[in-house]
Amino acid sequence: MKKIIILLVVTLVTLTSVRSQTIKEDIDYLQAVYGLEKRAIVEGFIQPDEVTSDDFWQLYEEYEKARKLIGARRIEFLLNFVDNYETLSDEELNSLIKKTTKERANLDKLINRYYKKINKLYGARVAARFLHIEMFIQSVTRLAILENIPFIDSLEH
Numbered sequence: 001m002k003k004i005i006i007l008l009v010v011t012l013v014t015l016t017s018v019r020s021q022t023i024k025e026d027i028d029y030l031q032a033v034y035g036l037e038k039r040a041i042v043e044g045f046i047q048p049d050e051v052t053s054d055d056f057w058q059l060y061e062e063y064e065k066a067r068k069l070i071g072a073r074r075i076e077f078l079l080n081f082v083d084n085y086e087t088l089s090d091e092e093l094n095s096l097i098k099k100t101t102k103e104r105a106n107l108d109k110l111i112n113r114y115y116k117k118i119n120k121l122y123g124a125r126v127a128a129r130f131l132h133i134e135m136f137i138q139s140v141t142r143l144a145i146l147e148n149i150p151f152i153d154s155l156e157h
Contacts, residue, residue, distance in 0.1 A: 045129045063114040074103045085150050
């Protein structure tokens with residue numbers, strides 16, 4: 001599972017340096033691949049006999065739609081940083097950090113909101129597994145991104 005996530009992050013980093021037609025196309029492509037792999041991972045954690053399958057997956061798709069909107073903004077911020085990290089002014093860097101931390105908080109709120117919905121419908125165990133896998137995927141993704149982007153001012157020191 002970690003290999004799949006790392007592969008997707010490497011794809012993101014590659015897209016930032018290779019660039020296809022537009023940033024939107026890059027984001028759409030990445031999210032489509034990531035979404036398919038992610039759903040397969042979640043299916044492995046959420047047992048079909050524990051949930052009313054159609055209802056759960058409808059709720060999950062609703063969550064994923066909202067998560068992808070947040071993710072698209074976060075990817076745009078990341079691409080902006082990677083493309084401009086050598087020339088970002090303090091003001092631009094502060095703006096980028098504020099936007100990034102706001103979206104991270106929005107993602108955490110979204111996960112918690114769906115944890116509560118899943119808990120209400122399917123109980124604490126299913127909800128806890130949902131929360132666990134989402135937090136794990138987010139952590140692995142963040143780590144892989146941080147390992148593959150330039151460190152601020154790394155070229156100067």
